[in-house]
Amino acid sequence: MIAEDTMEILYERAQEEWDKIENNTLPVVFVGSATCGRAGGALETEEIIKNLLIQNKKYAIFVEVGCLGLCVLEPIIMVQPTEGLPICYGPIRPENAEEFVRRVFIEEGVWEEKLIGVMSTDVYRGLPPISKHPMLELQVRNVLRNCGLIDPENFYHYLAHNGYRGFLKSLNIGTDAVLEEVKKSGLRGRGGAGFPTWKKWSFARDTSADIKYLICNADEGDPGAFMNRSVLEGDPHSVLEGMLIAGYTIGARYGYVYCRAEYPLALRRLEIAIQQMYEHGLLGKNILSSGFSFDITIKKGAGAFVCGEETALITSIEGHRGMPRPRPPFPTNSGLWGKPTVIQNVETLANVTLILQRGADWYVQYGTENSRGTKTFALAGKIKRTGLVEIPLGIPLRKVIFDVGGGILDDKEVKAVQTGGPSGGCIPADMLDLPVDYESLTKAGSIMGSGGMIVLDEDNCMVDIARYFLSFTQAESCGKCTPCRVGTRAMLGILERICAGKGEFADIIRLETLAQTVKQGSLCGLGQTAPNPVLSTLRYFRHEYEEHIKSNECRAFVCGPLISYHIDPERCVGCTMCAKACPVKVISGKRKEAHVIDQETCIRCGQCLRVCPAMYSAVYRRSGSRVRYEPIKERKKKTG
Amino acid sequence: MNSSHSESELVFGIQELFKKHPARRSSIIPLLQEIQEHYGYVSPPAVDAMSEYLGVSASEIYGVASFYTQFKFVPPGKYVIQICQGTACHVRASSIVLEALREELKVEPGHTTSDGLFTLERVACVGCCALAPVMAINGKVYAQMTQDKVREVIKEYRQKEENKTGI
Structure with missing residues (x-):
């Protein structure tokens, strides 16, 4: 018999705590203060607002919440008046704080220019509802349901939103039923590979051992991805509840959260949340008199991308260099210290919580046959509305980019969408109708990955993108497998050569051959997928490689050595801006006379183009065979 | 320290x-x-x-x-500047931000200025991709950087130091 009455007392207290906010006698100010809000100046804004309110003898309750995902509008501030529905504003930068206080608190009005929406599903007092905001309309915020709405450091806030009811249900229905529920939900791992969660659990359950472990993989290392950070900063308990459910089902005694050290705020909020769980008897021995004992420890990562790979992560926790080991044996049979270990991504665990709180039948309404549920994506790059979005799996990529993301910055042409980080690939513009699910993305030569989605426009060079990702994987290769260690370096060398205008056609064949060797000869996911960015750009953007090689042309004007800068004597008025900005001082010309760039010694940094006043636009650039390319090495000799 | x-x-x-x-x-x-x-x-x-x-x-x-890249074996400067080299920052030209820092501080990434004030570091991703390009100084994130903004921020820090030593 589990001690449900203890929990009921907690729920009552939680409701009281939340009622203070719902039935407020003072206005409540919610400040979006996750890392992205802070970068936008949220804490400074909050400070100024507080001071101004005191000066004006106005009082309000302040609640620091996580991220609503509308990063482009940060800092976001939501005000719940004593009467009526909460209204969301953004961006309220520190310099807007004074006007904000005046309009919203002193004049008690609505600041329409900064209005995002009212917290409702319908138009309210003539104000648009936030759910109809173009960025949110298509989204289904399940995993992110609490992010930006509750105080992540307040245990009762989470409880008041059905917190730990999924775990309670698990204790009541027993482990077999939990496994069945997860199986029915069709949940697949959100870390990238998409392995069915229930299968992983049942492997570990069926292995007999005196002790088993559960690890939450929060080592979100993909450059360009921040989904897990937002969940951990905005709603850490939802992940920890998932850990309890998973730990209970597989029979684990200890849990670890392996989190990047680069996420200090996420780490702090995890620490606070775990502390609260111990205080309220949700961790430790014999939890709620159920006979289930579980402890959670945080392990800080130390900056190694490869540690996101499960066997490398295990060796890292054990105190070794984070190198992967061959599988089998799989961690579910022999993992941490040789014991059965289940490793799940942050988002997977948050989904587990949802499935148990609301049931598999509810869960399966989202997504497709083989890809159930929703998925969070970090939408970034050349897109108007950057941010963290959650969409049902299976909707076309085009909708994500144009409806949710609002299209391309400065209305330029989209060239490709990069998914899956360094292990993924680029999906070209003409394939944007592709549905976002595990199988479709894999078939297109990319992967779902953990959820990074970077939009590239006509100003991005695809050869440079491939080079960028390879330089990342090459630096992060742990060095254990020779094909990965040496192969990625060789591939990077070739790409650098092509970007410098020294490539030859045989290089493309060399890249393809090497890619196969690296894929086949590497133990872990890092090596097996490292060539993906190269292969997918070769598949869809081969012409760009060929242009670089054949005519030394970089159509996106990214590859420095293939670009030359010139000054149009007709337009130049001799303002000397470019000459002053030139770092190597190779622009000559008298004041008020047309200037000239010395092509022999120019280092092609593009500084002159950036500083030339728009009214003159005298500096222009060229790329292609007409550019006289001279190796940088010789230039250095000349300038001494 | x-x-x-x-x-x-x-x-x-x-x-x-x-x-x-x-x-x-x-x-x-x-x-x-x-x-x-x-x-x-x-x-x-x-x-x-x-x-x-x-x-x-x-x-x-x-x-x-x-x-592990986290560990340093030489003392870092008073302010550690991390310039994000994540994908989102890369496609929004973080390289020219790095260029400005190099010029301003006269050091290469991985090194510390001779006055011991600044260490310049490249990091894979600080997770603020939506505000790219970003840099962080001792953990404080600066969003949507440009070359001019870099110079301003560095100037601020230098001034802060001068004021301190002046007192």
Whole structure:
């Protein structure tokens, strides 16, 4: 018999705590203060607002919440008046704080220019509802349901939103039923590979051992991805509840959260949340008199991308260099210290919580046959509305980019969408109708990955993108497998050569051959997928490689050595801006006379183009065979 | 904060840190992190003390420490500037931000300015992709950087230091 009455007392207290906010006698100010809000100046804004309110003898309750995902509008501030529905504003930068206080608190009005929406599903007092905001309309915020709405450091806030009811249900229905529920939900791992969660659990359950472990993989290392950070900063308990459910089902005694050290705020909020769980008897021995004992420890990562790979992560926790080991044996049979270990991504665990709180039948309404549920994506790059979005799996990529993301910055042409980080690939513009699910993305030569989605426009060079990702994987290769260690370096060398205008056609064949060797000869996911960015750009953007090689042309004007800068004597008025900005001082010309760039010694940094006043636009650039390319090495000799 | 510690002080402080972690191999990384947090870097006497405490050879500890990019073996500057090289920052031209920092500080990534004020570092991703390109100074994130903004921020820090020494 589990001690449900203890929990009921907690729920009552939680409701009281939340009622203070719902039935407020003072206005409540919610400040979006996750890392992205802070970068936008949220804490400074909050400070100024507080001071101004005191000066004006106005009082309000302040609640620091996580991220609503509308990063482009940060800092976001939501005000719940004593009467009526909460209204969301953004961006309220520190310099807007004074006007904000005046309009919203002193004049008690609505600041329409900064209005995002009212917290409702319908138009309210003539104000648009936030759910109809173009960025949110298509989204289904399940995993992110609490992010930006509750105080992540307040245990009762989470409880008041059905917190730990999924775990309670698990204790009541027993482990077999939990496994069945997860199986029915069709949940697949959100870390990238998409392995069915229930299968992983049942492997570990069926292995007999005196002790088993559960690890939450929060080592979100993909450059360009921040989904897990937002969940951990905005709603850490939802992940920890998932850990309890998973730990209970597989029979684990200890849990670890392996989190990047680069996420200090996420780490702090995890620490606070775990502390609260111990205080309220949700961790430790014999939890709620159920006979289930579980402890959670945080392990800080130390900056190694490869540690996101499960066997490398295990060796890292054990105190070794984070190198992967061959599988089998799989961690579910022999993992941490040789014991059965289940490793799940942050988002997977948050989904587990949802499935148990609301049931598999509810869960399966989202997504497709083989890809159930929703998925969070970090939408970034050349897109108007950057941010963290959650969409049902299976909707076309085009909708994500144009409806949710609002299209391309400065209305330029989209060239490709990069998914899956360094292990993924680029999906070209003409394939944007592709549905976002595990199988479709894999078939297109990319992967779902953990959820990074970077939009590239006509100003991005695809050869440079491939080079960028390879330089990342090459630096992060742990060095254990020779094909990965040496192969990625060789591939990077070739790409650098092509970007410098020294490539030859045989290089493309060399890249393809090497890619196969690296894929086949590497133990872990890092090596097996490292060539993906190269292969997918070769598949869809081969012409760009060929242009670089054949005519030394970089159509996106990214590859420095293939670009030359010139000054149009007709337009130049001799303002000397470019000459002053030139770092190597190779622009000559008298004041008020047309200037000239010395092509022999120019280092092609593009500084002159950036500083030339728009009214003159005298500096222009060229790329292609007409550019006289001279190796940088010789230039250095000349300038001494 | 770093060079002012004499060797005996350092070892004394370290014994205090050790108490928090059991003497077993899996404590290597947490201990290295504690040491770096307190002293700014991992020094040879610190590794020796760790080796004695854990019963793991110093070369093993260096082996682990050098694998992870987090650990530094030389004292960093007062302000550590991390320039994000994540994908989102890369496609929004973080390279020209790095260029401005290089020019302004006259150091290469991985090095510290001669006055000991700034260390320039490249990091894979600070997770603020939506505000790219970004840089972080001692953990404070600066969003949507341009070359001019970089110069301004650096100037602010320099001025702050001058004011301090002026008093």
